[in-house]
Amino acid sequence: MATPDYDIKSTCTFLWKIENVNYLWLKTSRKIESPVFVVDELENTEWVMHLYPRGCSTADKIGFYLHRKDDGSGTDDIDVYFELAFLSKCGDNLCSSRSVKLTFSKGSSWGFDAFASFTVLSSKQYLPFNILTARCKIWRYDRKVAVGKCFLAGTRVAVQRRSFHWEIENFNTIGCNDTKHLAIRSIRNEILVKFDLNLTSEGRIEIGIHVFDPNKKYLFFKTYITDYKGCSRNIGAKICMGRLRESRDANFDTFEI
Numbered sequence: 001m002a003t004p005d006y007d008i009k010s011t012c013t014f015l016w017k018i019e020n021v022n023y024l025w026l027k028t029s030r031k032i033e034s035p036v037f038v039v040d041e042l043e044n045t046e047w048v049m050h051l052y053p054r055g056c057s058t059a060d061k062i063g064f065y066l067h068r069k070d071d072g073s074g075t076d077d078i079d080v081y082f083e084l085a086f087l088s089k090c091g092d093n094l095c096s097s098r099s100v101k102l103t104f105s106k107g108s109s110w111g112f113d114a115f116a117s118f119t120v121l122s123s124k125q126y127l128p129f130n131i132l133t134a135r136c137k138i139w140r141y142d143r144k145v146a147v148g149k150c151f152l153a154g155t156r157v158a159v160q161r162r163s164f165h166w167e168i169e170n171f172n173t174i175g176c177n178d179t180k181h182l183a184i185r186s187i188r189n190e191i192l193v194k195f196d197l198n199l200t201s202e203g204r205i206e207i208g209i210h211v212f213d214p215n216k217k218y219l220f221f222k223t224y225i226t227d228y229k230g231c232s233r234n235i236g237a238k239i240c241m242g243r244l245r246e247s248r249d250a251n252f253d254t255f256e257i
Contacts, residue, residue, distance in 0.1 A: 012039055013150040014136040015087075016049050020157035021132045022121040025218040028054045034134075035153040036069060042078060042140070046071040049084075049136055053121065056113045062120065064097075065111025066136050068104040078104050079141035084111060086120065087135055089128035095120075101141050165226075166195070174199055193219075209238065 016034040024032065034049040045068060052063030064084050085096035095116050102110045120126040166182050174180065180197040196208035211219060224232040 012138040015152045016134045017154045018132045037151045060118045061114035062116045063113045064115035065109045067109040070107035083137045085135045087133040
């Protein structure tokens, strides 16, 4: 098998920026797809990147693939080698994998099922400003056409945000057996989330979270305390994940601050 020549200067580079990717909730074997890259220099072929946030078969690994669309045009087969990478804020490779010579027919995919650990989706190094930058570089094996082009595309995962202020009267009189409650309701007055606050025997604040909305698969809570001067301090965060079977049942979780 011939050794790939990665020193060829003429390459085709795809950059894909994914905003809020850590809020994306997909099961194993489910993917998101980049916008389509149409490359005239590769005989008008269409390409996309496939990202499996929970892996193709293993939930703790991210799958990453290059896919050639079945666009009905272009040559039947193209021989290339490629590199897939996640980039830092400065454009440096945080992790990358290269292929040997591969033949892409129409509708075919090649890549890596265990490209990176799932934990990168919670890493500030990989997600500056909560944006994952994925890159694919393609080298033509036959050097028939000099490519030397760069394409940029973006995907934004929609996130609903809501903030509320919970004033707890006579907080300094709360005992270990006392519980304060707060319900967040929809515009139709349905309870979406309920919070329970109490003190533990160790004197720490414990907040219980009851999630009633069956459509909420991923919830991320940030908690702040505001002092008498109006200054706020971040004191904790909690992620609640999972789909509820029935709306009358609630997911329950707690965290201490």
